[in-house]
Amino acid sequence: MNPLVTVTGDGTFRAPLDTAQGTVGELEDPVLAALLRLRSLLGDDPEDQIATRLYLPSALGVDDIDHLLPASLALLTGTSGDLTSYGWRLGPGIGRAWQRAQDLRDRTLDAARIALLGYQGPLTVTTMGPATLAAATYLPSGERTLADRGAVRDLPMLLAEGIGEHVAALRERVPGARPHLLLREDAVDAVVAGRIPTPSGRRRYPAVHGPQVGTLWRCLIAGLASACELDLEAITLGLGTHVTVLRTAREIGVRRLAVSPARLPALESADGRELWEELAAAHDAGCRLELAVDPRTGGMSAVLDRVLETWQKLGYGPRDAAGFTLIAHTGASHAVRGSRPDPSEQPDRSSLLDESTIEALLRAAPAWAERVES
Numbered sequence: 001m002n003p004l005v006t007v008t009g010d011g012t013f014r015a016p017l018d019t020a021q022g023t024v025g026e027l028e029d030p031v032l033a034a035l036l037r038l039r040s041l042l043g044d045d046p047e048d049q050i051a052t053r054l055y056l057p058s059a060l061g062v063d064d065i066d067h068l069l070p071a072s073l074a075l076l077t078g079t080s081g082d083l084t085s086y087g088w089r090l091g092p093g094i095g096r097a098w099q100r101a102q103d104l105r106d107r108t109l110d111a112a113r114i115a116l117l118g119y120q121g122p123l124t125v126t127t128m129g130p131a132t133l134a135a136a137t138y139l140p141s142g143e144r145t146l147a148d149r150g151a152v153r154d155l156p157m158l159l160a161e162g163i164g165e166h167v168a169a170l171r172e173r174v175p176g177a178r179p180h181l182l183l184r185e186d187a188v189d190a191v192v193a194g195r196i197p198t199p200s201g202r203r204r205y206p207a208v209h210g211p212q213v214g215t216l217w218r219c220l221i222a223g224l225a226s227a228c229e230l231d232l233e234a235i236t237l238g239l240g241t242h243v244t245v246l247r248t249a250r251e252i253g254v255r256r257l258a259v260s261p262a263r264l265p266a267l268e269s270a271d272g273r274e275l276w277e278e279l280a281a282a283h284d285a286g287c288r289l290e291l292a293v294d295p296r297t298g299g300m301s302a303v304l305d306r307v308l309e310t311w312q313k314l315g316y317g318p319r320d321a322a323g324f325t326l327i328a329h330t331g332a333s334h335a336v337r338g339s340r341p342d343p344s345e346q347p348d349r350s351s352l353l354d355e356s357t358i359e360a361l362l363r364a365a366p367a368w369a370e371r372v373e374s
Contacts, residue, residue, distance in 0.1 A: 004322050004369040007361055008053035010292065010329040011068065011126025011182050012352040013038055015060040031107050034060050035115035041358050043119060050365050053180065053325070055124035056112055056170065061349035062104065069136055069346060070101035072128040075162035086199065087344040090151070091140040113173040120176030125166060129185035130155040130216045131208070135196045136187060136343040146196060146205050156220035164227025181224070181235045187343035188213060189240035197342060210248040218252050236290055243274050250282045257282055258290035258327060262303045267310045280314050290325035295360035304368055321372050328353055328361045
């Protein structure tokens with residue numbers, strides 16, 4: 001029987017702190033401790049018709065380097081760089097920070113062998129997508145990678161090859177895992193709208209049209225099918241609220257779309273009608289929808305209620321929302337959809353998910369499932 005709802009996280013999880021020192025504990029491996037806690041939360045389905053999707057965290061906040069951007073860069077095969085005063089630079093030579101990001105990725109894989117011993121089920125890996133990486137990184141010249149068409153064109157294949165190696169290592173360490181990929185394009189709205197600032201901050205890079213972004217995704221998806229046999233059903237593409245981006249994803253055949261309903265405008269507005277109808281068209285085409293919600297806020301229930309109300313106004317019944325996935329997400333990773341669209345800024349540790357956040361979403365899931373079932 002297919003679940004009424006699936007619960008998962010956004011690929012981050014805050015490593016436990018030493019409560020006495022207020023820092024990540026040194027007496028036990030914080031990476032191993034975090035994976036053990038995640039398994040206890042998401043390693044088993046809590047109820048009939050409520051499923052969970054365990055994930056291997058890409059950001060644990062063990063130190064200043066342990067965030068999603070450097071973890072994603074560590075996946076780029078044959079690529080080197082370092083953290084500079086203006087951000088993460090792609091270029092010759094591996095700097096100390098870049099090496100640290102690679103070491104953290106390997107350390108998480110090694111911890112998975114112990115923490116997930118005997119585990120059988122879905123297991124998600126998370127990375128930023130090529131459009132976001134192009135906007136979030138810099139060239140040796142100081143310009144963003146977005147300014148170099150050749151470099152942008154290379155990103156999908158480099159990323160696909162690196163994800164392939166990562167997934168192969170994951171399958172070796174956790175043989176019972178069914179790998180899933182969460183591809184977070186946090187900055188794609190700003191890229192398509194031409195809102196990414198140049199280093200001087202006085203102008204913006206030209207907008208990248210939807211078909212160009214679609215080409216990046218097509219290349220990445222084809223590379224993943226070849227590198228690690230991940231098909232479209234095993235890939236979730238996390239997007240924003242730009243209708244061109246949503247339409248592009250649907251047109252290239254994406255089968256799983258993740259959006260943040262709190263950021264979607266009301267159906268009654270012109271922009272809202274277009275966006276919601278695009279989501280409805282994706283659903284009708286067989287695309288599975290995943291909702292990124294912030295369980296820390298008291299407004300999460302209201303956001304989910306609005307989703308179902310809007311769904312019904314579009315002509316669907318509550319049962320048509322069966323199978324949606326709820327993704328715990330703090331929404332604070334980057335301000336790319338707000339007034340400061342700069343994905344190169346690393347978030348602080350407080351933006352990562354923690355145990356209480358995931359528990360809050362697990363508590364909310366039965367109410368959602370009950371409404372859907374009715």
